[in-house]
Amino acid sequence: MNNADHWLKYLNAEGFVIAQSKVKGDWGIEMEQREGTYFHFLAQGTAYFSLDGGPQIRLEPGDVVVLPQGATHQMRSSPQSKVASLGEFVKNIQTLYSKESDATIVVCGSFGVDRYMVMPAIKSLPPSIHLRAESSGVTTPTSELLKQLQSEVENARIGSKLVVRNLLSNLFIYILRQWSESEKAHVGSWFFAMQNRHIAKALACIHQNPEIDWSLDSLASEAGLSRSLFAEQFRESVGETPYSYLTRWRLGIAAQLLAQTDLSIEEIAQKTGYRSEYSFNRAFKKARGRTPTKERERRQSPENGPPIAIV
Template identity: 85%
Template structure:
């Protein structure tokens, strides 16, 4: 098992296709900064992607751009095309819609990631990730996934929403893997920490056994470092204390168990390392703003399922 596998095992990225647009002529969209991780997939034609402070990128068919932190960005038909807000673009889409075989087709969406759980990793990623369809063989699985995504969005079939959610989850993992294997992680980032064998071992302990009674001393022992050196290296590389990371990971696993199992609140509390239901409830509400019971109700609500909007 590689350093990141024990983390990816628990990662879910169920998402939503916000819009699939078939357009021709002069057009442009600006999406303002918003919380979330977004993507644009160019299925056909060409488009230009812009992010403040970075060179404009020409997108070719099969290219995908991911915005891990939801940074403000623009997508346009030509380098100097004027942009409208995403809401205005969707409102006026009929004027741009084209059935012509050479129309540009863009699929836009977001990944429904548990940001509480994976925040250190998301912060470690650059503002945008551009994966080119024809760059090398490593992107072939991503290209195939995107073809499937486009097919599911365009054709309303039984189980389509479930298939789209699964495709997006797999797509995000492929994108993370592709980026981590092709880029050098910056010092002081989560991906850099995963390359430090001492810190990576402690992270693996937390990820794989969140219910253990972990203390700073026994995590340092697992990492093979002194207590003080471990605490220093962990904070410098991960960006928070070992206890802070452990708490957030435990509550992330708990949130998944609330949504995916029928276990009682007390049973979930024990599974993620809390000695009492009371202490678990208090920690969960402090971190996430709602009790475990309310979180379960929210996640299981039919209205909370990610819709698919096709434009």
């Protein structure tokens, strides 16, 4: 991840905590496949995690599991515990809820990554990432952030929702970094492409300067490869053509500018490499299903700030 700063700079992963559950006894929950990137942080107690049909993994206090593609999975109190659907679990939560000091505490939430923008990277990740708590009392940025997250969730104060969103954005980056430093990227994946100095150079050009009128020839020249070899290596490693990736990135930046600035649609079009407001509107609607104006209204709506639920 050392050469990915130009990508991480624009990675806005502000998310939200869906629930903090304090449970005791025999319990189990199954969460079906859903779009999004989710996490489970075991703050206290033990639990067992498994992907649909996969082996069970014992979780210890401080462990975190991330589901990059929102895969179907189960959490349970013991390997033999039966699982219920999310709806049934919520319905029975009052029976399972415990105020006792030895209750199992699980913090569940979602990372608000723009999946359209970072899809090649998300698809390169495994269905689940399990990071264990550090042993021998050694702390890491990830473990420290998780402690802060638990504190903010348990002791809601002024600005807690904003703090949680920022903590989750940083947490996602730390998790990606910790995973990438401990796991070898598979050939043909986005993370592997970032280790290819030729393709990484082209990706840096796209990430840092989306407003430039990049062509296959100009990107190949920056990468130091022939046109045909660059196109072949890019598609094999990133999973799509350079033009498709460029469009994905430009529109991701545009979505952020729509949400975070008061720039006009025309100004955003120019900053993201579109020669006219019309061509930008057309490309944005084709890719995202709504016009830039509708996207701005949706992103800036106060209703898009889910509350923290403690159950």
